[in-house]
Amino acid sequence: MKEISMLDHDNLEEFRDPQTFDLEDEGYYADWPLTEQWTRSLGGPLLDLACGTGRIALRMAAEGYQVTGVDIVPEMIERARQKAIQQGVSIDWVVADARTFHLQKRFPFIYMLENVFQFFLTREDQEAMLARVREHLEPEGCFLFETRNPTPHNLLEVRHPDPPKYTLPDGGQLLTTEEQYYDPMIQIQHYTRQLTFLYPDGQRQEKTLHTDLRYVFPQEMEALLFYNGFQIRACYGNWQQDPLTATSPAMIYVCQRRS
Template sequence: MSETNLEKYQNPEKYDELYEHYQDDYLYIMEYARHINRPIIDLACGTGRVTIPLSKKGLTMIGVDLHAGMLDRAKQKATQEQLDIRFEQQDCSNLDLGVQSPLIFMTGNSFQHFLTNESQDALFESVKKHLASGGGFIFDTRNPILAELSAGDVSEERYLNSNNQTVIEKHTEEYDHHSQILHCTTETIIQEREQSIQQSTESIALRYTYPLELKRLLATHGFEWINIHGSWKKTVFEESSPQMIVHCKIG
């Protein structure tokens, strides 16, 4: 995962506001984690959105992320809840945690931050090194619906912020078929009395991986494919499914 592809996460508080009520991934993970009495590893844990509620259920958690600001927010929240969670600032493709876990998971489509074949390979080798024998790895990634990606997208939304200022967000998406990377740019303009007082631009690149690519990738690194779902609610994976929820294990 590249440190240059993290612009979208510069405001951890805003991230929490957007996703604090989302629980589908937490509920899925909890189903497989509830009886584990050894450390569970949450990769790309961000602000601890899933790590913290699992810890509150009595599970021993390790949260890993590359972004210092997101981790600081996670630590602050854990301290407020009086939870003992080990947070580590590390690259998920080069982990050195000194433990082997029965379960490692990565949510929030973070898999799409691994933009090259080499970085994907490194991620799976890193995960494998930290999985106990028979241990499971669960992660999600957006389903590459080619018709949508090929069309590209330009959109705009307007809303009032907490200061009663008008916020205009202009979104542009462009897909590179050769690299299978979607380049997303958001230009934000804040206005008062129709005058711009602040303007910023942020971008993110997201790699799309196809189902058969994933199966071959997992097999290459010694993982056994358990299941694929079309959402965290375990819907059947279909052509139009928005996501791929991948569940695999090491032998």
């Protein structure tokens, strides 16, 4: 069996290039309505865990909320900081690991979006992150996060059958192709993406990214949360708040500290 903790690649490599990340992520806000709904219900200050380049943090700050954004990748935080300056909003940006951070404060609402949960590849990683979340939650506070539902479609079928194309800032093009292999023994999907940059001057650059993603099954998730001191307040199968079923694309949980 492959030792999960001994990766032969940088599992965060795709996030070292925040400009390309933003290009591929541009316009995605399916998670905004539900996240904002819980924000209004619970109030601030907010902790955006694994905040990336600030996609949601910036929007929350523009709504008037006090936001702290934490991410392990310095390049993402630097990009987020630049965007905050451009947009004239104030956010407390922190470069830190979600498994080990200590902010010496608590929040009524913590959220972690875009399937970041899948980057915690072992139970030890998952539990370390949940311990930090629990430490930073107010007694009645809530933690919202999502992860892909381990359906046959998500596990075995290519996510984008038609390779997407993006227009680069200089007018060039970015072409992406992908392949994946799921190892059921360790519940890890080994994901390979090929990025081809076609520049206006005719130059071509290729980059290969390798990512390992961990899948957790619904009953396993319930046990993981329970034994790490959480109770589930709400569970959804998509961002439209439909119930979680065998064919749901996502598993979205809102949980709070179990007394």
